Amino acid sequence: MKIAFTSKGKDWDAPIDPRFGRTEYFFIYDEASGGSRIVDNTDVTYEAHGAGPKTAQRLFGEKAEILITGNGPGGNAASVLEKAGMRIYTGAGEMSVKEAYEAYKKGDLKQF
Amino acid sequence: MKIAVASGKGGTGKTTLSTNLASFLAESRETVLADLDVEEPNSGLFIRAEAGGEEDKYKMIPEWDAGKCTLCGICREVCNFNAITQIMDEIMVFPQLCHSCYACSELCPRDALPMKKQKMGVLRYFKQGNLSFVESELDIGEEQAVPLIAQTIAYVDRHCPGDVIKIFDAPPGTSCPVIEATKDADLVILVTEPTPVGLHDLSLAVETMKALKRDFCVVINRDGLGNADVESYCVRENIPVIAKIPNQRSIAEFYSDGKLLYHEISAVKDALEKIIAYIDARPGAGKTEKGAE
Numbered sequence: 411m412k413i414a415f416t417s418k419g420k421d422w423d424a425p426i427d428p429r430f431g432r433t434e435y436f437f438i439y440d441e442a443s444g445g446s447r448i449v450d451n452t453d454v455t456y457e458a459h460g461a462g463p464k465t466a467q468r469l470f471g472e473k474a475e476i477l478i479t480g481n482g483p484g485g486n487a488a489s490v491l492e493k494a495g496m497r498i499y500t501g502a503g504e505m506s507v508k509e510a511y512e513a514y515k516k517g518d519l520k521q522f
Numbered sequence: 523m524k525i526a527v528a529s530g531k532g533g534t535g536k537t538t539l540s541t542n543l544a545s546f547l548a549e550s551r552e553t554v555l556a557d558l559d560v561e562e563p564n565s566g567l568f569i570r571a572e573a574g575g576e577e578d579k580y581k582m583i584p585e586w587d588a589g590k591c592t593l594c595g596i597c598r599e600v601c602n603f604n605a606i607t608q609i610m611d612e613i614m615v616f617p618q619l620c621h622s623c624y625a626c627s628e629l630c631p632r633d634a635l636p637m638k639k640q641k642m643g644v645l646r647y648f649k650q651g652n653l654s655f656v657e658s659e660l661d662i663g664e665e666q667a668v669p670l671i672a673q674t675i676a677y678v679d680r681h682c683p684g685d686v687i688k689i690f691d692a693p694p695g696t697s698c699p700v701i702e703a704t705k706d707a708d709l710v711i712l713v714t715e716p717t718p719v720g721l722h723d724l725s726l727a728v729e730t731m732k733a734l735k736r737d738f739c740v741v742i743n744r745d746g747l748g749n750a751d752v753e754s755y756c757v758r759e760n761i762p763v764i765a766k767i768p769n770q771r772s773i774a775e776f777y778s779d780g781k782l783l784y785h786e787i788s789a790v791k792d793a794l795e796k797i798i799a800y801i802d803a804r805p806g807a808g809k810t811e812k813g814a815e
Contacts, residue, residue: 457604460603460604460605460616461604463619467607467608467609486618489614490607490614494610
């Protein structure tokens with residue numbers, strides 16, 4: 411599975427960004443290969459409107475299948491992610507990326 | 523002459539001033555009051571007037587025609603508001619993000635995004651003696667105030683042309699709805715209270731009005747509260763403070779009963795007279811406004 415985490419930094423110890431649309435980065439982990447990469451989303455800061463759909467569109471381009479985040483996406487972004495068939499887990503807002511991944515593995519995160 | 527009553531901070535007395543000023547003016551001359559705080563209009567609570575009627579208001583939103591679309595993606599690229607997203611072979615339109623700019627619709631090579639009417643709210647009008655009162659209210663769930671504010675001002679321009687004082691009760695804040703409500707005003711009255719928060723938000727409103735190149739002045743409400751920092755700020759910035767309304771419990775009591783104040787409280791009547799004198803002394807006062815019809 412290819413898993414995207416909303417994150418405030420670029421490594422496993424970075425805190426999860428609780429926001430979806432205005433997350434600073436995506437930390438994308440590919441379970442199959444064990445590799446990870448960073449997607450910079452900081453340009454969305456300058457969007458007055460529609461951060462959610464824009465970020466959702468970007469994430470769709472990354473072909474992730476699972477999204478792990480904090481508060482969960484808003485209505486517009488959620489409808490895009492749903493169309494894209496994304497599985498979304500929330501409640502990781504206070505964790506690091508690593509802790510969020512462990513919580514997901516244990517089934518401790520809430521499916522959106 | 524168009525006079526917008528704005529504030530920066532919410533709850534400083536825009537509606538109190540707008541309704542009292544308009545009603546007082548209407549005792550001697552033709553006056554229009556328009557409630558442009560379309561997200562939560564409340565001037566109507568203080569105006570006893572005969573309902574004249576109402577009309578639904580619409581904005582234009584693109585509607586995707588899947589049969590014509592070739593998924594070229596131009597619509598998504600030209601949208602400045604992220605109102606269009608493309609997921610696989612589907613174009614999604616978010617009406618709440620759309621600013622009705624027509625770019626996607628006009629630039630679509632296949633005409634696959636025709637603009638369609640969508641109801642966003644309602645405009646109501648009332649009449650009592652010399653006072654015409656217009657208010658608009660957004661439908662529940664609608665996020666954008668600007669198109670409805672623009673249509674309400676257009677309604678006032680169309681139905682009340684010429685030498686009439688028009689008071690616009692603006693929304694709070696300094697964002698797009700306030701810009702729309704004040705951008706054509708001949709004078710903007712910024713209502714503030716003499717507190718640190720009042721000063722902070724007043725200074726934001728002042729910066730906004732400077733950027734818009736509006737003529738503006740300040741009315742201090744709840745005078746006697748807080749400190750003198752608002753007044754020193756206005757002196758420093760060379761902003762006229764044209765009137766003060768005292769901080770008085772009886773004002774809050776009349777307000778909470780939905781009553782106008784100037785018949786009951788002489789200090790309010792004095793403040794209104796000062797404001798009207800300031801308005802009447804302005805160049806252009808009493809002349810037919812240009813471009814009204």
